[in-house]
Amino acid sequence: MTAPHVSGDLLGAIGGVPRPETDVVVDARDVNKWFGRLHVLKNVCLQVRRQETVVVIGPSGSGKTTFIRCVNHLEKIQSGRIFVNGRLIGYREAAATSRLARLHVPGRPGRSGSDRKKLVEDREKNIARQRQEIGMVFQRFNLFPHMTAIENIVEAPIQVRGTPRDEAMTMGRALLERVGLAAKENVYPNQLSGGQQQRIAIARALAMKPALMLFDEPTSALDPEMIGEVLEVMKELAREGMTMIVVSHEMGFAREAANRVVMMDEGVIVEEGTPDQVFSAPAQERTKAFLSKIL
Protein backbone atom coordinates (compact mmCIF):
# COMPACT_ATOMS: atom_id res chain seq x y z
CA MET A 1 0.00 0.00 0.00
CA THR A 2 1.36 3.35 -0.94
CA ALA A 3 0.38 5.71 1.81
CA PRO A 4 0.88 9.34 0.92
CA HIS A 5 3.36 11.47 2.70
CA VAL A 6 1.06 13.09 5.21
CA SER A 7 3.34 15.31 7.15
CA GLY A 8 1.15 15.92 10.15
CA ASP A 9 -0.54 19.16 10.99
CA LEU A 10 -3.54 18.85 8.69
CA LEU A 11 -5.44 21.29 10.85
CA GLY A 12 -2.42 23.54 11.05
CA ALA A 13 -2.90 24.15 7.34
CA ILE A 14 -6.22 25.83 8.04
CA GLY A 15 -5.02 27.61 11.16
CA GLY A 16 -6.69 25.28 13.67
CA VAL A 17 -10.33 24.62 14.28
CA PRO A 18 -12.57 27.16 15.95
CA ARG A 19 -13.41 26.00 19.44
CA PRO A 20 -17.08 25.24 19.75
CA GLU A 21 -18.87 26.72 22.72
CA THR A 22 -19.93 23.42 24.15
CA ASP A 23 -18.12 20.18 24.61
CA VAL A 24 -20.90 18.27 22.87
CA VAL A 25 -20.56 18.93 19.16
CA VAL A 26 -23.35 16.71 17.87
CA ASP A 27 -26.44 16.07 19.91
CA ALA A 28 -29.13 14.05 18.16
CA ARG A 29 -32.27 13.44 20.16
CA ASP A 30 -35.03 11.01 19.21
CA VAL A 31 -34.54 11.52 15.50
CA ASN A 32 -37.21 9.94 13.31
CA LYS A 33 -37.25 9.86 9.59
CA TRP A 34 -39.54 8.28 7.05
CA PHE A 35 -39.04 7.79 3.33
CA GLY A 36 -42.70 7.57 2.41
CA ARG A 37 -43.95 4.66 4.52
CA LEU A 38 -40.46 3.37 5.23
CA HIS A 39 -39.35 4.24 8.75
CA VAL A 40 -35.58 4.63 8.26
CA LEU A 41 -34.54 6.27 11.52
CA LYS A 42 -36.28 5.25 14.73
CA ASN A 43 -35.66 7.44 17.76
CA VAL A 44 -31.97 7.72 17.08
CA CYS A 45 -30.04 9.39 19.88
CA LEU A 46 -26.34 10.08 19.58
CA GLN A 47 -23.92 12.48 21.20
CA VAL A 48 -20.50 13.22 19.84
CA ARG A 49 -18.06 15.14 22.01
CA ARG A 50 -15.38 17.49 20.87
CA GLN A 51 -12.34 15.78 19.32
CA GLU A 52 -14.14 12.48 19.31
CA THR A 53 -14.15 10.11 16.32
CA VAL A 54 -17.26 7.99 16.05
CA VAL A 55 -17.42 5.19 13.48
CA VAL A 56 -20.89 4.06 12.46
CA ILE A 57 -21.19 0.52 11.15
CA GLY A 58 -24.15 -1.59 10.13
CA PRO A 59 -25.65 -3.47 7.20
CA SER A 60 -26.76 -1.58 4.12
CA GLY A 61 -30.18 -0.06 4.59
CA SER A 62 -29.63 0.30 8.31
CA GLY A 63 -29.95 4.08 8.09
CA LYS A 64 -26.35 5.03 8.90
CA THR A 65 -25.80 7.10 5.75
CA THR A 66 -29.24 8.67 6.10
CA PHE A 67 -28.39 9.60 9.67
CA ILE A 68 -25.22 11.52 8.89
CA ARG A 69 -26.97 13.20 5.94
CA CYS A 70 -29.53 14.46 8.46
CA VAL A 71 -26.73 15.96 10.56
CA ASN A 72 -26.05 18.58 7.85
CA HIS A 73 -29.67 18.64 6.72
CA LEU A 74 -29.17 17.05 3.32
CA GLU A 75 -32.16 14.99 4.45
CA LYS A 76 -35.18 16.26 6.33
CA ILE A 77 -36.27 14.68 9.57
CA GLN A 78 -39.86 14.26 10.69
CA SER A 79 -39.37 14.46 14.43
CA GLY A 80 -36.64 14.87 16.99
CA ARG A 81 -33.85 17.39 17.15
CA ILE A 82 -30.29 17.51 15.92
CA PHE A 83 -28.01 20.10 17.45
CA VAL A 84 -24.53 20.91 16.23
CA ASN A 85 -22.54 23.12 18.58
CA GLY A 86 -25.76 23.74 20.46
CA ARG A 87 -27.61 25.04 17.42
CA LEU A 88 -30.65 23.28 16.02
CA ILE A 89 -29.86 22.07 12.51
CA GLY A 90 -32.20 22.72 9.59
CA TYR A 91 -35.18 23.82 11.64
CA ARG A 92 -36.37 26.45 13.97
CA GLU A 93 -38.73 25.81 16.78
CA ALA A 94 -41.86 27.77 16.18
CA ALA A 95 -44.04 28.05 19.19
CA ALA A 96 -47.31 26.27 18.47
CA THR A 97 -49.04 29.56 19.07
CA SER A 98 -48.61 32.64 16.97
CA ARG A 99 -47.33 35.86 18.46
CA LEU A 100 -50.83 37.28 18.64
CA ALA A 101 -52.22 34.33 20.54
CA ARG A 102 -49.38 34.53 23.00
CA LEU A 103 -50.59 37.90 24.20
CA HIS A 104 -52.42 37.35 27.38
CA VAL A 105 -56.12 37.17 26.80
CA PRO A 106 -58.11 37.57 29.98
CA GLY A 107 -60.23 34.60 30.83
CA ARG A 108 -58.08 32.22 28.89
CA PRO A 109 -55.22 30.27 30.31
CA GLY A 110 -51.99 31.59 28.84
CA ARG A 111 -50.01 29.06 26.88
CA SER A 112 -46.82 28.24 28.61
CA GLY A 113 -43.44 27.49 27.07
CA SER A 114 -43.87 23.84 27.91
CA ASP A 115 -46.42 23.58 25.13
CA ARG A 116 -45.42 21.30 22.29
CA LYS A 117 -43.30 23.21 19.87
CA LYS A 118 -43.48 22.66 16.17
CA LEU A 119 -40.49 22.24 13.94
CA VAL A 120 -40.45 24.54 10.96
CA GLU A 121 -37.79 24.17 8.30
CA ASP A 122 -35.33 27.02 8.59
CA ARG A 123 -34.64 29.51 5.85
CA GLU A 124 -32.31 28.34 3.13
CA LYS A 125 -29.74 31.01 3.99
CA ASN A 126 -29.60 29.97 7.64
CA ILE A 127 -29.20 26.33 6.70
CA ALA A 128 -26.37 27.27 4.35
CA ARG A 129 -24.67 29.15 7.19
CA GLN A 130 -24.98 26.17 9.51
CA ARG A 131 -23.48 23.88 6.90
CA GLN A 132 -20.34 26.00 6.77
CA GLU A 133 -19.40 24.49 10.13
CA ILE A 134 -19.93 20.92 8.96
CA GLY A 135 -17.59 19.35 6.42
CA MET A 136 -18.80 16.39 4.43
CA VAL A 137 -16.93 13.80 2.39
CA PHE A 138 -18.98 11.67 0.02
CA GLN A 139 -18.67 8.10 -1.14
CA ARG A 140 -18.36 9.25 -4.76
CA PHE A 141 -16.11 12.28 -4.00
CA ASN A 142 -18.39 14.74 -5.87
CA LEU A 143 -15.50 16.99 -6.82
CA PHE A 144 -16.46 19.79 -9.21
CA PRO A 145 -15.27 18.44 -12.58
CA HIS A 146 -15.01 21.86 -14.23
CA MET A 147 -12.51 23.10 -11.65
CA THR A 148 -8.90 22.15 -10.99
CA ALA A 149 -7.85 20.63 -7.67
CA ILE A 150 -6.93 23.99 -6.16
CA GLU A 151 -10.08 25.67 -7.53
CA ASN A 152 -12.18 22.95 -5.92
CA ILE A 153 -10.57 23.74 -2.59
CA VAL A 154 -10.70 27.56 -2.69
CA GLU A 155 -14.19 27.82 -4.23
CA ALA A 156 -16.19 27.77 -1.00
CA PRO A 157 -13.80 29.84 1.12
CA ILE A 158 -13.84 32.58 -1.52
CA GLN A 159 -17.53 32.43 -2.46
CA VAL A 160 -19.03 31.61 0.91
CA ARG A 161 -16.64 32.97 3.50
CA GLY A 162 -15.41 35.86 1.39
CA THR A 163 -11.77 34.95 2.01
CA PRO A 164 -9.43 37.03 -0.18
CA ARG A 165 -8.21 35.00 -3.13
CA ASP A 166 -4.50 35.18 -2.20
CA GLU A 167 -5.16 34.01 1.31
CA ALA A 168 -7.41 31.20 0.09
CA MET A 169 -4.81 30.05 -2.43
CA THR A 170 -2.10 29.95 0.23
CA MET A 171 -4.33 27.88 2.48
CA GLY A 172 -5.38 25.69 -0.46
CA ARG A 173 -1.77 24.94 -1.36
CA ALA A 174 -0.96 24.13 2.26
CA LEU A 175 -3.92 21.73 2.36
CA LEU A 176 -2.89 20.10 -0.92
CA GLU A 177 0.55 19.55 0.53
CA ARG A 178 -0.90 18.07 3.70
CA VAL A 179 -2.87 15.50 1.74
CA GLY A 180 0.23 14.76 -0.32
CA LEU A 181 -0.99 16.25 -3.60
CA ALA A 182 0.93 19.49 -3.93
CA ALA A 183 1.96 18.51 -7.46
CA LYS A 184 -1.66 18.16 -8.61
CA GLU A 185 -2.67 21.77 -7.98
CA ASN A 186 -3.75 22.54 -11.55
CA VAL A 187 -5.06 19.12 -12.52
CA TYR A 188 -8.73 18.45 -13.24
CA PRO A 189 -10.46 15.72 -11.20
CA ASN A 190 -10.93 13.38 -14.17
CA GLN A 191 -7.17 13.08 -14.48
CA LEU A 192 -6.80 11.91 -10.88
CA SER A 193 -7.19 8.47 -9.34
CA GLY A 194 -10.07 7.78 -6.98
CA GLY A 195 -7.81 7.95 -3.96
CA GLN A 196 -6.36 11.27 -5.06
CA GLN A 197 -9.84 12.65 -5.73
CA GLN A 198 -11.02 11.64 -2.29
CA ARG A 199 -8.01 13.27 -0.63
CA ILE A 200 -8.80 16.49 -2.49
CA ALA A 201 -12.43 16.17 -1.42
CA ILE A 202 -11.23 15.98 2.19
CA ALA A 203 -9.02 19.06 1.66
CA ARG A 204 -11.99 20.86 0.09
CA ALA A 205 -14.14 20.17 3.15
CA LEU A 206 -11.33 21.19 5.53
CA ALA A 207 -10.85 24.50 3.72
CA MET A 208 -14.07 25.74 5.31
CA LYS A 209 -12.50 25.20 8.75
CA PRO A 210 -15.37 23.02 9.94
CA ALA A 211 -15.95 22.11 13.57
CA LEU A 212 -17.21 18.70 12.51
CA MET A 213 -16.42 16.35 9.66
CA LEU A 214 -18.86 13.78 8.29
CA PHE A 215 -17.54 10.91 6.18
CA ASP A 216 -20.09 8.92 4.19
CA GLU A 217 -18.38 5.63 3.30
CA PRO A 218 -15.32 7.50 2.03
CA THR A 219 -13.46 4.40 0.85
CA SER A 220 -16.31 2.28 -0.53
CA ALA A 221 -15.93 3.49 -4.10
CA LEU A 222 -12.15 3.06 -4.14
CA ASP A 223 -9.93 0.36 -5.56
CA PRO A 224 -8.34 -1.62 -2.72
CA GLU A 225 -4.86 -0.21 -3.26
CA MET A 226 -6.15 3.36 -2.84
CA ILE A 227 -8.03 2.84 0.42
CA GLY A 228 -4.87 3.13 2.52
CA GLU A 229 -3.93 6.61 1.37
CA VAL A 230 -7.37 8.01 2.20
CA LEU A 231 -7.54 6.30 5.58
CA GLU A 232 -4.08 7.66 6.38
CA VAL A 233 -5.32 11.21 5.91
CA MET A 234 -8.39 10.49 8.03
CA LYS A 235 -6.32 8.94 10.83
CA GLU A 236 -4.08 11.99 10.85
CA LEU A 237 -7.13 14.20 11.10
CA ALA A 238 -8.47 12.17 14.03
CA ARG A 239 -5.09 12.33 15.78
CA GLU A 240 -5.08 16.09 15.45
CA GLY A 241 -8.36 16.31 17.26
CA MET A 242 -10.98 16.85 14.57
CA THR A 243 -14.46 15.82 15.60
CA MET A 244 -15.58 13.18 13.13
CA ILE A 245 -18.49 10.89 12.35
CA VAL A 246 -17.42 8.20 9.92
CA VAL A 247 -19.72 5.73 8.22
CA SER A 248 -17.32 2.97 7.26
CA HIS A 249 -16.65 -0.72 7.47
CA GLU A 250 -12.90 -0.29 7.70
CA MET A 251 -12.23 -2.19 10.92
CA GLY A 252 -8.55 -1.29 10.92
CA PHE A 253 -9.40 2.39 10.82
CA ALA A 254 -12.05 2.01 13.52
CA ARG A 255 -9.67 0.15 15.85
CA GLU A 256 -6.91 2.67 15.36
CA ALA A 257 -8.73 5.98 15.18
CA ALA A 258 -12.21 5.62 16.66
CA ASN A 259 -13.10 6.52 20.22
CA ARG A 260 -16.45 4.88 19.80
CA VAL A 261 -18.13 2.48 17.41
CA VAL A 262 -21.87 2.66 16.85
CA MET A 263 -23.74 -0.28 15.35
CA MET A 264 -26.97 0.51 13.52
CA ASP A 265 -29.55 -1.89 12.19
CA GLU A 266 -33.00 -1.20 10.76
CA GLY A 267 -32.91 2.43 11.78
CA VAL A 268 -31.99 1.76 15.39
CA ILE A 269 -28.72 2.14 17.25
CA VAL A 270 -28.26 -1.42 18.39
CA GLU A 271 -25.06 -1.09 20.31
CA GLU A 272 -22.28 1.34 20.99
CA GLY A 273 -18.96 1.19 22.76
CA THR A 274 -15.22 1.36 22.31
CA PRO A 275 -13.86 -0.42 19.23
CA ASP A 276 -12.54 -3.20 21.48
CA GLN A 277 -15.90 -3.76 23.14
CA VAL A 278 -17.87 -3.78 19.95
CA PHE A 279 -15.49 -5.78 17.78
CA SER A 280 -14.10 -8.23 20.34
CA ALA A 281 -17.04 -8.73 22.65
CA PRO A 282 -20.25 -7.54 21.04
CA ALA A 283 -23.17 -7.68 23.42
CA GLN A 284 -25.91 -7.93 20.83
CA GLU A 285 -26.68 -10.89 18.60
CA ARG A 286 -27.27 -8.60 15.62
CA THR A 287 -23.82 -7.06 16.02
CA LYS A 288 -22.24 -10.51 16.23
CA ALA A 289 -24.08 -11.64 13.10
CA PHE A 290 -23.07 -8.53 11.21
CA LEU A 291 -19.43 -8.67 12.27
CA SER A 292 -19.18 -12.33 11.34
CA LYS A 293 -20.17 -11.40 7.82
CA ILE A 294 -17.70 -8.59 7.28
CA LEU A 295 -14.64 -9.77 9.22
Add this chain to the structure above:
Amino acid sequence: MVDSIRSLRTRRALLAGFLVLVAISLAAWLAISLAAGTGQTKGASYHFRWYITYDSIFAPDGSIISGLWLTISVSVIAQVLGVGLGILAALAKMARIWPFRIVSNLYIWFFRGTPLILQLSFLFYGIQTTRVFTWPLIDFGPIVIAPEVVAGVVILGVNEGAYMAEIVRAGILAIDPGQTEAAKSLGMTYSQTMRRIVLPQAARVIIPPLGNEFNNMLKNTSLLSALSIFELYYTFSSKANTTLIYFEYMIACCFWYLLLTTIWGFVQAWIERRFSKGTTTSSAGPGWRERLLGGRRRQQAEEIAILGGH
Protein backbone atom coordinates in the same frame (compact mmCIF):
# COMPACT_ATOMS: atom_id res chain seq x y z
CA MET B 1 -9.70 -8.98 -39.21
CA VAL B 2 -7.40 -6.41 -40.76
CA ASP B 3 -8.47 -7.55 -44.23
CA SER B 4 -12.15 -7.17 -43.50
CA ILE B 5 -11.65 -3.70 -42.05
CA ARG B 6 -9.66 -2.65 -45.06
CA SER B 7 -12.23 -3.97 -47.51
CA LEU B 8 -14.99 -2.24 -45.56
CA ARG B 9 -13.07 1.00 -45.80
CA THR B 10 -12.55 0.55 -49.54
CA ARG B 11 -16.22 -0.14 -50.06
CA ARG B 12 -17.12 2.98 -48.14
CA ALA B 13 -14.70 5.08 -50.17
CA LEU B 14 -16.21 3.72 -53.38
CA LEU B 15 -19.72 4.55 -52.21
CA ALA B 16 -18.66 8.06 -51.22
CA GLY B 17 -16.98 8.59 -54.59
CA PHE B 18 -20.10 7.42 -56.39
CA LEU B 19 -22.36 9.77 -54.43
CA VAL B 20 -20.08 12.73 -55.05
CA LEU B 21 -20.10 11.93 -58.78
CA VAL B 22 -23.90 11.83 -58.83
CA ALA B 23 -24.11 15.14 -56.98
CA ILE B 24 -21.63 16.84 -59.29
CA SER B 25 -23.35 15.65 -62.45
CA LEU B 26 -26.76 16.75 -61.15
CA ALA B 27 -25.40 20.18 -60.35
CA ALA B 28 -23.68 20.38 -63.73
CA TRP B 29 -26.90 19.42 -65.55
CA LEU B 30 -28.86 22.04 -63.61
CA ALA B 31 -26.25 24.73 -64.26
CA ILE B 32 -25.97 23.97 -67.95
CA SER B 33 -29.71 23.82 -68.55
CA LEU B 34 -30.26 27.02 -66.61
CA ALA B 35 -27.43 28.84 -68.36
CA ALA B 36 -28.71 27.72 -71.73
CA GLY B 37 -32.16 28.86 -70.74
CA THR B 38 -33.70 25.65 -72.05
CA GLY B 39 -35.83 24.20 -69.31
CA GLN B 40 -37.95 21.11 -69.86
CA THR B 41 -41.11 23.21 -69.91
CA LYS B 42 -42.60 24.36 -73.16
CA GLY B 43 -43.22 27.97 -74.02
CA ALA B 44 -40.96 30.95 -74.02
CA SER B 45 -37.63 30.19 -72.40
CA TYR B 46 -36.60 32.25 -69.39
CA HIS B 47 -33.83 34.72 -69.81
CA PHE B 48 -31.48 34.49 -66.78
CA ARG B 49 -29.93 37.72 -65.61
CA TRP B 50 -27.03 36.18 -63.76
CA TYR B 51 -25.36 39.54 -63.27
CA ILE B 52 -28.03 40.35 -60.70
CA THR B 53 -27.12 37.32 -58.62
CA TYR B 54 -23.44 38.06 -59.11
CA ASP B 55 -23.77 41.69 -58.05
CA SER B 56 -25.95 40.85 -55.04
CA ILE B 57 -23.23 38.54 -53.82
CA PHE B 58 -19.97 40.17 -54.84
CA ALA B 59 -21.00 43.81 -55.02
CA PRO B 60 -23.91 44.10 -52.58
CA ASP B 61 -25.51 47.53 -52.39
CA GLY B 62 -26.17 49.43 -49.19
CA SER B 63 -29.62 47.92 -48.67
CA ILE B 64 -28.25 44.37 -48.69
CA ILE B 65 -25.43 45.28 -46.33
CA SER B 66 -27.80 46.93 -43.88
CA GLY B 67 -30.23 44.00 -44.18
CA LEU B 68 -27.40 41.63 -43.38
CA TRP B 69 -26.33 43.75 -40.47
CA LEU B 70 -29.89 43.93 -39.14
CA THR B 71 -30.34 40.15 -39.41
CA ILE B 72 -27.12 39.50 -37.51
CA SER B 73 -27.70 42.05 -34.77
CA VAL B 74 -31.36 41.13 -34.27
CA SER B 75 -30.43 37.42 -34.09
CA VAL B 76 -27.68 37.96 -31.55
CA ILE B 77 -29.70 40.25 -29.28
CA ALA B 78 -32.81 38.08 -29.46
CA GLN B 79 -30.76 34.94 -28.73
CA VAL B 80 -29.06 36.53 -25.73
CA LEU B 81 -32.46 37.60 -24.46
CA GLY B 82 -33.79 34.10 -25.12
CA VAL B 83 -30.97 32.41 -23.20
CA GLY B 84 -31.49 34.73 -20.23
CA LEU B 85 -35.25 34.17 -20.21
CA GLY B 86 -34.72 30.46 -20.77
CA ILE B 87 -32.51 30.14 -17.69
CA LEU B 88 -35.01 32.08 -15.58
CA ALA B 89 -37.96 30.07 -16.90
CA ALA B 90 -36.11 26.78 -16.36
CA LEU B 91 -35.26 27.67 -12.76
CA ALA B 92 -38.83 28.88 -12.18
CA LYS B 93 -40.18 25.64 -13.60
CA MET B 94 -38.09 23.67 -11.12
CA ALA B 95 -38.79 26.00 -8.20
CA ARG B 96 -40.24 24.73 -4.95
CA ILE B 97 -42.70 27.61 -4.84
CA TRP B 98 -45.68 26.75 -7.03
CA PRO B 99 -46.62 30.22 -8.36
CA PHE B 100 -43.23 30.33 -10.10
CA ARG B 101 -43.94 26.97 -11.69
CA ILE B 102 -47.39 28.07 -12.90
CA VAL B 103 -46.10 31.29 -14.46
CA SER B 104 -43.23 29.50 -16.15
CA ASN B 105 -45.46 26.74 -17.48
CA LEU B 106 -47.98 29.22 -18.87
CA TYR B 107 -45.24 31.17 -20.59
CA ILE B 108 -43.70 28.10 -22.19
CA TRP B 109 -47.13 26.75 -23.11
CA PHE B 110 -48.17 29.91 -24.95
CA PHE B 111 -44.97 30.65 -26.83
CA ARG B 112 -44.33 27.08 -27.89
CA GLY B 113 -47.96 26.55 -28.76
CA THR B 114 -48.56 29.39 -31.21
CA PRO B 115 -46.82 30.19 -34.50
CA LEU B 116 -44.04 32.76 -34.31
CA ILE B 117 -45.52 34.81 -37.13
CA LEU B 118 -48.81 35.02 -35.24
CA GLN B 119 -46.99 36.12 -32.09
CA LEU B 120 -45.29 38.84 -34.12
CA SER B 121 -48.43 40.26 -35.64
CA PHE B 122 -50.51 39.81 -32.50
CA LEU B 123 -48.01 41.34 -30.10
CA PHE B 124 -47.05 44.13 -32.49
CA TYR B 125 -50.03 45.09 -34.65
CA GLY B 126 -52.62 43.61 -32.28
CA ILE B 127 -51.39 45.40 -29.20
CA GLN B 128 -50.40 48.53 -31.08
CA THR B 129 -53.96 49.00 -32.37
CA THR B 130 -55.52 48.66 -28.91
CA ARG B 131 -53.21 51.46 -27.71
CA VAL B 132 -53.01 49.74 -24.34
CA PHE B 133 -49.31 49.64 -24.92
CA THR B 134 -47.19 51.12 -27.67
CA TRP B 135 -43.80 49.76 -28.55
CA PRO B 136 -41.22 52.44 -27.89
CA LEU B 137 -38.72 53.95 -30.25
CA ILE B 138 -35.26 53.66 -28.77
CA ASP B 139 -32.91 56.55 -29.40
CA PHE B 140 -29.24 55.93 -28.71
CA GLY B 141 -28.18 59.16 -30.40
CA PRO B 142 -26.27 57.83 -33.42
CA ILE B 143 -28.47 54.73 -33.57
CA VAL B 144 -32.24 54.94 -33.56
CA ILE B 145 -34.20 51.73 -33.29
CA ALA B 146 -37.67 51.79 -34.75
CA PRO B 147 -40.58 50.49 -32.62
CA GLU B 148 -41.22 47.53 -34.91
CA VAL B 149 -37.58 46.47 -34.61
CA VAL B 150 -37.77 46.75 -30.83
CA ALA B 151 -40.93 44.65 -30.88
CA GLY B 152 -39.38 42.16 -33.29
CA VAL B 153 -36.28 41.63 -31.14
CA VAL B 154 -38.31 41.29 -27.95
CA ILE B 155 -40.85 38.88 -29.44
CA LEU B 156 -38.17 36.74 -31.06
CA GLY B 157 -36.29 36.68 -27.76
CA VAL B 158 -39.34 35.83 -25.68
CA ASN B 159 -40.31 33.10 -28.14
CA GLU B 160 -36.77 31.74 -28.02
CA GLY B 161 -36.82 31.81 -24.21
CA ALA B 162 -39.66 29.30 -24.18
CA TYR B 163 -37.60 26.84 -26.19
CA MET B 164 -34.39 27.58 -24.29
CA ALA B 165 -36.22 26.91 -21.01
CA GLU B 166 -36.65 23.26 -21.89
CA ILE B 167 -33.06 23.00 -23.13
CA VAL B 168 -31.67 24.60 -19.98
CA ARG B 169 -33.88 22.43 -17.78
CA ALA B 170 -32.61 19.30 -19.51
CA GLY B 171 -29.04 20.56 -19.03
CA ILE B 172 -29.57 21.13 -15.33
CA LEU B 173 -31.23 17.74 -14.86
CA ALA B 174 -28.26 16.10 -16.56
CA ILE B 175 -25.94 17.20 -13.76
CA ASP B 176 -25.28 14.64 -11.02
CA PRO B 177 -27.28 15.56 -7.87
CA GLY B 178 -24.07 14.83 -5.95
CA GLN B 179 -22.73 18.13 -7.31
CA THR B 180 -25.52 20.09 -5.68
CA GLU B 181 -25.09 18.15 -2.45
CA ALA B 182 -21.36 18.83 -2.39
CA ALA B 183 -21.96 22.54 -2.96
CA LYS B 184 -24.65 22.65 -0.28
CA SER B 185 -22.47 20.81 2.21
CA LEU B 186 -19.84 23.52 1.73
CA GLY B 187 -22.39 26.10 2.81
CA MET B 188 -23.22 27.46 -0.63
CA THR B 189 -26.65 28.98 -1.09
CA TYR B 190 -29.02 28.00 -3.89
CA SER B 191 -27.94 30.88 -6.12
CA GLN B 192 -24.24 30.24 -5.51
CA THR B 193 -24.73 26.55 -6.26
CA MET B 194 -26.53 27.34 -9.50
CA ARG B 195 -24.19 30.08 -10.65
CA ARG B 196 -20.87 28.48 -9.75
CA ILE B 197 -21.46 24.74 -9.87
CA VAL B 198 -24.56 23.61 -11.78
CA LEU B 199 -24.97 26.08 -14.65
CA PRO B 200 -21.30 26.05 -15.75
CA GLN B 201 -21.52 22.27 -16.02
CA ALA B 202 -24.96 22.36 -17.61
CA ALA B 203 -23.56 24.78 -20.20
CA ARG B 204 -21.62 21.95 -21.79
CA VAL B 205 -24.85 20.00 -22.26
CA ILE B 206 -26.77 23.09 -23.36
CA ILE B 207 -24.36 24.40 -25.98
CA PRO B 208 -24.93 21.89 -28.82
CA PRO B 209 -28.73 22.42 -28.85
CA LEU B 210 -28.13 26.14 -28.28
CA GLY B 211 -26.12 26.18 -31.50
CA ASN B 212 -29.07 24.63 -33.24
CA GLU B 213 -31.36 27.26 -31.76
CA PHE B 214 -29.19 30.11 -32.97
CA ASN B 215 -29.07 28.60 -36.42
CA ASN B 216 -32.88 28.63 -36.36
CA MET B 217 -32.86 32.16 -35.02
CA LEU B 218 -30.77 33.43 -37.94
CA LYS B 219 -33.43 32.12 -40.29
CA ASN B 220 -36.48 32.98 -38.15
CA THR B 221 -35.57 36.66 -38.29
CA SER B 222 -36.88 36.50 -41.85
CA LEU B 223 -40.38 36.43 -40.31
CA LEU B 224 -39.79 40.03 -39.26
CA SER B 225 -40.71 40.80 -42.86
CA ALA B 226 -44.26 40.56 -41.50
CA LEU B 227 -43.50 43.77 -39.60
CA SER B 228 -41.96 45.35 -42.74
CA ILE B 229 -38.50 45.26 -41.22
CA PHE B 230 -35.81 45.36 -43.86
CA GLU B 231 -33.75 42.46 -42.66
CA LEU B 232 -32.00 40.23 -45.16
CA TYR B 233 -35.01 38.37 -46.54
CA TYR B 234 -37.36 41.34 -46.74
CA THR B 235 -34.66 43.36 -48.48
CA PHE B 236 -34.33 40.71 -51.17
CA SER B 237 -38.03 39.94 -51.47
CA SER B 238 -38.91 43.59 -51.90
CA LYS B 239 -36.24 43.93 -54.58
CA ALA B 240 -37.74 40.89 -56.27
CA ASN B 241 -41.27 42.18 -55.91
CA THR B 242 -40.51 45.54 -57.44
CA THR B 243 -38.39 44.20 -60.31
CA LEU B 244 -40.24 40.90 -60.74
CA ILE B 245 -36.84 39.25 -60.88
CA TYR B 246 -37.36 36.50 -58.33
CA PHE B 247 -35.06 33.67 -59.21
CA GLU B 248 -31.82 35.64 -59.36
CA TYR B 249 -32.44 37.55 -56.14
CA MET B 250 -33.60 34.51 -54.21
CA ILE B 251 -30.49 32.54 -55.14
CA ALA B 252 -28.35 35.40 -53.86
CA CYS B 253 -30.45 35.51 -50.70
CA CYS B 254 -29.84 31.77 -50.19
CA PHE B 255 -26.15 32.44 -50.51
CA TRP B 256 -26.18 35.04 -47.72
CA TYR B 257 -28.15 32.87 -45.31
CA LEU B 258 -25.91 29.90 -46.04
CA LEU B 259 -22.86 32.06 -45.41
CA LEU B 260 -24.23 33.14 -42.02
CA THR B 261 -25.21 29.65 -40.90
CA THR B 262 -21.93 28.17 -42.11
CA ILE B 263 -19.86 30.72 -40.25
CA TRP B 264 -21.97 30.06 -37.20
CA GLY B 265 -21.18 26.34 -37.52
CA PHE B 266 -17.48 27.11 -37.14
CA VAL B 267 -18.08 29.47 -34.23
CA GLN B 268 -20.15 26.81 -32.51
CA ALA B 269 -17.45 24.18 -32.92
CA TRP B 270 -14.98 26.57 -31.36
CA ILE B 271 -17.30 27.32 -28.41
CA GLU B 272 -17.91 23.63 -27.80
CA ARG B 273 -14.19 22.97 -27.64
CA ARG B 274 -13.75 25.77 -25.14
CA PHE B 275 -16.48 24.46 -22.86
CA SER B 276 -15.13 20.93 -22.69
CA LYS B 277 -12.85 21.95 -19.81
CA GLY B 278 -12.29 19.16 -17.33
CA THR B 279 -13.95 16.51 -19.46
CA THR B 280 -12.56 13.88 -21.75
CA THR B 281 -11.16 15.18 -24.99
CA SER B 282 -13.62 13.12 -27.03
CA SER B 283 -16.54 15.26 -25.89
CA ALA B 284 -14.92 18.35 -27.36
CA GLY B 285 -17.25 18.10 -30.32
CA PRO B 286 -16.33 17.69 -33.94
CA GLY B 287 -13.70 19.95 -35.44
CA TRP B 288 -14.38 21.90 -38.61
CA ARG B 289 -13.22 19.10 -40.86
CA GLU B 290 -15.54 16.57 -39.22
CA ARG B 291 -18.30 19.12 -39.34
CA LEU B 292 -17.95 19.68 -43.06
CA LEU B 293 -17.16 16.16 -44.15
CA GLY B 294 -19.37 14.42 -41.61
CA GLY B 295 -16.89 12.43 -39.55
CA ARG B 296 -19.61 11.18 -37.24
CA ARG B 297 -18.81 7.54 -37.65
CA ARG B 298 -15.17 8.03 -36.78
CA GLN B 299 -16.05 10.01 -33.71
CA GLN B 300 -18.42 7.31 -32.55
CA ALA B 301 -15.70 4.75 -33.04
CA GLU B 302 -13.35 6.86 -30.94
CA GLU B 303 -15.91 7.19 -28.19
CA ILE B 304 -16.50 3.45 -28.16
CA ALA B 305 -12.77 2.86 -27.97
CA ILE B 306 -12.52 5.20 -25.00
CA LEU B 307 -15.42 3.55 -23.20
CA GLY B 308 -14.00 0.11 -23.86
CA GLY B 309 -10.56 1.10 -22.68
CA HIS B 310 -11.84 2.48 -19.43
